[in-house]
Amino acid sequence: MTLAENLFENLRLELRRGCLTLAVLAQLRQERYGYTLRKALADHGLVIDESTLYPLLRRLEAQGLLVSEWREEDKRNKRFYRLSSDGEQIFNQLLQEWQSINTSIHATINANIDSNL
Amino acid sequence: MELLDRYLEAVRKHLPWQRQDDIIAELRANLEAQLEEKEAALGRPLTKEEAEDWLKQLGAPLQMAAHYQPQQYLIGPAIFPVYWYVLKMAFAWCMIIYSIVTVVQVFVAQNASPSALVEAVLRVPAVLMTTAAWVTLVFAAIEYAVTHSWVNLPVMVAPSASWSPGTLAPLANQADHGKKPRSYSQALAEVVFGFLFLIWLLLIPRNPWLLIGPGALYLNASPYHLAPIWLQFFWCIVALNVLQLGWRSEKLLRGTWQKPRTTERIAMSALGLIPLVLLLSVRDHATILLKHPALDQARYGAALDSINLWVYRSVLLLCAISVLQLSWELGRMILNAYRRRVAAGR
Numbered sequence: 001m002t003l004a005e006n007l008f009e010n011l012r013l014e015l016r017r018g019c020l021t022l023a024v025l026a027q028l029r030q031e032r033y034g035y036t037l038r039k040a041l042a043d044h045g046l047v048i049d050e051s052t053l054y055p056l057l058r059r060l061e062a063q064g065l066l067v068s069e070w071r072e073e074d075k076r077n078k079r080f081y082r083l084s085s086d087g088e089q090i091f092n093q094l095l096q097e098w099q100s101i102n103t104s105i106h107a108t109i110n111a112n113i114d115s116n117l
Numbered sequence: 118m119e120l121l122d123r124y125l126e127a128v129r130k131h132l133p134w135q136r137q138d139d140i141i142a143e144l145r146a147n148l149e150a151q152l153e154e155k156e157a158a159l160g161r162p163l164t165k166e167e168a169e170d171w172l173k174q175l176g177a178p179l180q181m182a183a184h185y186q187p188q189q190y191l192i193g194p195a196i197f198p199v200y201w202y203v204l205k206m207a208f209a210w211c212m213i214i215y216s217i218v219t220v221v222q223v224f225v226a227q228n229a230s231p232s233a234l235v236e237a238v239l240r241v242p243a244v245l246m247t248t249a250a251w252v253t254l255v256f257a258a259i260e261y262a263v264t265h266s267w268v269n270l271p272v273m274v275a276p277s278a279s280w281s282p283g284t285l286a287p288l289a290n291q292a293d294h295g296k297k298p299r300s301y302s303q304a305l306a307e308v309v310f311g312f313l314f315l316i317w318l319l320l321i322p323r324n325p326w327l328l329i330g331p332g333a334l335y336l337n338a339s340p341y342h343l344a345p346i347w348l349q350f351f352w353c354i355v356a357l358n359v360l361q362l363g364w365r366s367e368k369l370l371r372g373t374w375q376k377p378r379t380t381e382r383i384a385m386s387a388l389g390l391i392p393l394v395l396l397l398s399v400r401d402h403a404t405i406l407l408k409h410p411a412l413d414q415a416r417y418g419a420a421l422d423s424i425n426l427w428v429y430r431s432v433l434l435l436c437a438i439s440v441l442q443l444s445w446e447l448g449r450m451i452l453n454a455y456r457r458r459v460a461a462g463r
Contacts, residue, residue: 058185
């Protein structure tokens, strides 16, 4: 990997990190276990490695944003996650923040394109 | 699937023991569900090669387990700036103290030789590494205490939280009280020459010619010698120079060498009175003594009294000048503080 590619990869991961948390919280407004969550995110175009997603769920739970319970489904014990009440509140705040950032970035990019024309 | 079991067992080894079972059970459930779906799509079990490729995509067991660990630091980003600052200060003070101790040992003691000096220089890396190790150990312990909530972090960063823009050093192109601020090279030269002066000072007791040149021979041959009080006077002067050198080195390292040195000047003027008062306090002003009083008292007694009286008067005059200088500095400081207060009140 060249220096530029390495730099891009680091910046891309940095950019994705916060977005992935938001996407996971969004998906867990509905109860899911790890694998179905990963599939749901992938279906929406957000592919996450197992080694990133499963530990992320643990961290969000430790932070009080998620609650989980072990339950049997299809003859197999699975750990189901969903948003906690604190998680819902923080998710709404993050969503607003993300929409505001998104609008600002679009406006900035469009302003630059207009000035270049 | 045996390969998956082996993979999970390898991951388990790198997990914290309190959470091993829970994490492995969850990981197994997720991976088995994924495997089932893959096999259902293919309509057959995965071949060994396909299973290996799949597990390879998950990442090495150590890598997978590492994602479950909290981020760990020996010294975290919150404490690191304080650590770095303390480390630099510790290095500077360590070198100053080590240099002084070495110079005293090598020159003042009996074993002055070039090889002793070379040995002292070669010991420098070990001394610095020991200093760095201790500072790092202390800060690693603080980091541990902070991350385990034994210590409140705001206590550590309080000095930086209470900083005032008024304490910032003036710009290089701005005059302070009509004088041009000192440049970095000037401040560095002061420290370097201060250090050389200290070495010279420490060499004087065993090499008086460094101070009075050929007069040392005359002093040796004369019937007079210095009273023991001069040794205390000498160490007072050394202590003052060490203090000043330390003060200036610290300012240089902190980047505040351009700030006015009013406090330093006043402190040094006040402390400078101590050795003078020490000389004035000698009984009968006997700062110079006869080497052989029984033999020489009749011949040199009157001259000795006269010399001692002149030494006393000279020290008294010097003391009076120092007191005046100190009063002047204090008066100026009080006046400037009053002006600043008046200006701030406008």
